[in-house]
Amino acid sequence: MALRFEILGRFNRARAARLILPHYECQTPLFMPVGTQGTIKGLTTNQLEDIGCQIILGNTYHLALRPTSELIDELGGLHKFMNWPRALLTDSGGFQMVSLLHLADITEKGVTFQSPVDGKPMLLTPEESIQIQNRIGADIIMALDDVVKTTITGPRIEEAMYRTLRWIDRCISAHKRPHEQNLFGIVQGGLDPVLRDICVRGLVERNLPGYAIGGLAGGEDKDSFWRVVAQCTAALPEHKPRYVMGVGYPLDIVVCSALGADMYDCVYPTRTARFGTALVPEGVLRLKHKAMEDDMRPIDPTCDCMVCKTYTRAYIHCLVTKDAMGSQLLSYHNLYYMMKLSRGLHSSIVEGRFPEFVCQFLQKMFPQGDVPEWVCNAMEVAGIDISSCSAPFSSLPNKVEDTQNQEVKQ
Amino acid sequence: MKFAVKAWSNGKGRAGVVHCPQPIETPALLLTTRKGLPVFIPPDHLHSNLLHVSPLHFLEGISLKAISNIGGLHPLLGLRDHILVAVPRDSIISIPDHDSTNRIGASFETPCGRMLIKPAEYMEMISSMRPNLWVTLADEVPAWASEKRNKVSVERTLRWLDECITSSSTDGAVFGSIVGGSRVEERRRCAQEVARRNVEGFWIGGFGLGESMEERNPLLSAVTDSLPEEKPRLVSGLGLPEEVLQGVAAGVDLFDSTYIYHLTLGGFALTFELERTDTQITKYQPKSNSGSDGTKINLKATMYRKDISPIVDNCKCYTCQNHTKAYINHLLNVHEMLAHILLEIHNTHHFLGFFRSIREAIQEGKFEQFQQKFIGSRHEHLFSATLSV
Numbered sequence A: 001m002a003l004r005f006e007i008l009g010r011f012n013r014a015r016a017a018r019l020i021l022p023h024y025e026c027q028t029p030l031f032m033p034v035g036t037q038g039t040i041k042g043l044t045t046n047q048l049e050d051i052g053c054q055i056i057l058g059n060t061y062h063l064a065l066r067p068t069s070e071l072i073d074e075l076g077g078l079h080k081f082m083n084w085p086r087a088l089l090t091d092s093g094g095f096q097m098v099s100l101l102h103l104a105d106i107t108e109k110g111v112t113f114q115s116p117v118d119g120k121p122m123l124l125t126p127e128e129s130i131q132i133q134n135r136i137g138a139d140i141i142m143a144l145d146d147v148v149k150t151t152i153t154g155p156r157i158e159e160a161m162y163r164t165l166r167w168i169d170r171c172i173s174a175h176k177r178p179h180e181q182n183l184f185g186i187v188q189g190g191l192d193p194v195l196r197d198i199c200v201r202g203l204v205e206r207n208l209p210g211y212a213i214g215g216l217a218g219g220e221d222k223d224s225f226w227r228v229v230a231q232c233t234a235a236l237p238e239h240k241p242r243y244v245m246g247v248g249y250p251l252d253i254v255v256c257s258a259l260g261a262d263m264y265d266c267v268y269p270t271r272t273a274r275f276g277t278a279l280v281p282e283g284v285l286r287l288k289h290k291a292m293e294d295d296m297r298p299i300d301p302t303c304d305c306m307v308c309k310t311y312t313r314a315y316i317h318c319l320v321t322k323d324a325m326g327s328q329l330l331s332y333h334n335l336y337y338m339m340k341l342s343r344g345l346h347s348s349i350v351e352g353r354f355p356e357f358v359c360q361f362l363q364k365m366f367p368q369g370d371v372p373e374w375v376c377n378a379m380e381v382a383g384i385d386i387s388s389c390s391a392p393f394s395s396l397p398n399k400v401e402d403t404q405n406q407e408v409k410q
Numbered sequence B: 001m002k003f004a005v006k007a008w009s010n011g012k013g014r015a016g017v018v019h020c021p022q023p024i025e026t027p028a029l030l031l032t033t034r035k036g037l038p039v040f041i042p043p044d045h046l047h048s049n050l051l052h053v054s055p056l057h058f059l060e061g062i063s064l065k066a067i068s069n070i071g072g073l074h075p076l077l078g079l080r081d082h083i084l085v086a087v088p089r090d091s092i093i094s095i096p097d098h099d100s101t102n103r104i105g106a107s108f109e110t111p112c113g114r115m116l117i118k119p120a121e122y123m124e125m126i127s128s129m130r131p132n133l134w135v136t137l138a139d140e141v142p143a144w145a146s147e148k149r150n151k152v153s154v155e156r157t158l159r160w161l162d163e164c165i166t167s168s169s170t171d172g173a174v175f176g177s178i179v180g181g182s183r184v185e186e187r188r189r190c191a192q193e194v195a196r197r198n199v200e201g202f203w204i205g206g207f208g209l210g211e212s213m214e215e216r217n218p219l220l221s222a223v224t225d226s227l228p229e230e231k232p233r234l235v236s237g238l239g240l241p242e243e244v245l246q247g248v249a250a251g252v253d254l255f256d257s258t259y260i261y262h263l264t265l266g267g268f269a270l271t272f273e274l275e276r277t278d279t280q281i282t283k284y285q286p287k288s289n290s291g292s293d294g295t296k297i298n299l300k301a302t303m304y305r306k307d308i309s310p311i312v313d314n315c316k317c318y319t320c321q322n323h324t325k326a327y328i329n330h331l332l333n334v335h336e337m338l339a340h341i342l343l344e345i346h347n348t349h350h351f352l353g354f355f356r357s358i359r360e361a362i363q364e365g366k367f368e369q370f371q372q373k374f375i376g377s378r379h380e381h382l383f384s385a386t387l388s389v
């Protein structure tokens, strides 16, 4: 085990902690931006430090293709290669294969796929995934799991869960750098509480440095989503970090943190920036919109990032989706927003004012009090009273469930 | 704006200072921008305060009224202490289109299509944008334009100059535009006419439009010989290091160069030596697959795959202080935007260093040796590269 996890404060299930990794001492809850190919699109590592990024993600599948894990290893590891002094996390590569390559197929040996380079059949075994991640050298590495879509039902889910458990032992024995890198196991089991329970207990028995909740954020309904998170966080050990994979909408992060999760990753803030969308406390702001043309306000008047301190919406509007600088500046703001959200969660939990923080967050995002039902349900389980910011359900008309698609009207 | 010449080379080259009001030592480089910011360098990594701005870039996406309401380009771009120089043409996405230019206005090829800009419209842009310096609207023609078309362009440019000056309501310094294509007489006539106008400096247009380096020398001299020494001269279209040296030798003070932009897009990094004139001439040792011509390297080349040294060993730029050739090679291979950010940072830093060397050489009275040596080592390199093939 190459980490320490010290809980600094709690509010019911929510916790704020210090996560001490080989390259950085992080504060949780935290959001990890995705730097697929050894860079966060359009930002310098210096800017990432200024923004307050603590851990960034590298995608094993992409890095193994180019520049290859052998080269990264030869040049001293990914930290050195991309000159990132803080923490790194790599995924197993399996998810990328299954989601990017139509011809990926999972057998007991591993994930077979067609090489995108020469079309030859290739095999990624748990052993190989760990070997590649050992070469890349991230602070946290992920076990190869059998990934299935959450929307799939039936025996395939059960098969994948048991296979994930069999593979974790192969990952553990293949792991050559346990004193420098932390292997996290991934809880699978779809939306089935029984399968999730078997998987959690199986992984906890292995006494891993940390655990991830996988197989979510794949199109399942929000009620199922938070219930799986709530079930897993309740069953996972208190003194170890919990990472909900692929989660990145601000609202989801707030809900999961209330339920006791600590870490999140998503391409959303940077990807949406490239399409001209800014994250703001009210939800999202589409800078492409014609109304922005004469808007002399900053993207978010309450944000003190370099972009908001300097530029108007009107100027960003004339850059977005046309000039590289538009996506650079929006990515900067969006990541700054995510880091500010992470800090807000951390400090409000430490300072014992977590419910107030959640209420303020919800109030800005749902000024009419139309907090989605699933959020209310999750908060009830989390023991966070949000009655001050949410209207009783009977008094509201049908609500839009997906808040991310709500336009901010100002 | 104030300008003072501080030193002369043995010929017409000069080193000076433009106060605008911040002092800028000349010869100086105007950084290329897209809508007022460098194409890739983020504002928190921008360490030069002299920028070229094309008012035409703002024709899409933002209204002049909005720019005017916020107080012009400086607050809009968050570059309050920077010197912004407005020139309609940018040689990249705002290209003079002489075929469609007519007596009413100048035509440009832009990403939003062909634009015909009338002097009055142009002046409206200038007064809304409030650049520190601006050049009058010109009718630029390429080197192959007919004698008749060329004459028309001179007359039109002079007429527009008078219109621009008369209708100007801005406190920015005006630079009168000089054209004349590839005819020495027309160049001289235009320069003499502009010199008689009430302008604070001169913009030399119509270069980089198809003329050869050799035929440019007499044209440049015809212009600068006709201009008063005490006013600064800005040229567009001379971008390569050799062309900058040619312009400096002819007495040009300010350059807007798209060289860095093109290098950066192509994956090139400037590597030529920025030594002073009194140090030893170093021998270049070209490698057959280095993608190098002695002044730059192509970081896409496979030989940099494992090269963990910076682009230039003692370079003080952010890129060289933080990243290796191997990393930039990887970023280029996977088409990541950071490659261009890092390259533009280094190339800008390096090219600004080149301008510093030029100024020092002039101040030390060694500009001619500096120019000869630079061009000589380039030739030597090209010669030995030919032999090694």
Ligand SMILES: [Zn+2]
Pocket (backbone or CB within 6 Å): A299, A300, A303, A304, A305, A306, A307, A308, A309, A333, A336
């Ligand atoms: Zn901001």
Ligand SMILES: [Zn+2]
Pocket (backbone or CB within 6 Å): B311, B312, B315, B316, B317, B318, B319, B320, B321, B345, B346, B347, B349
């Ligand atoms: Zn450098």
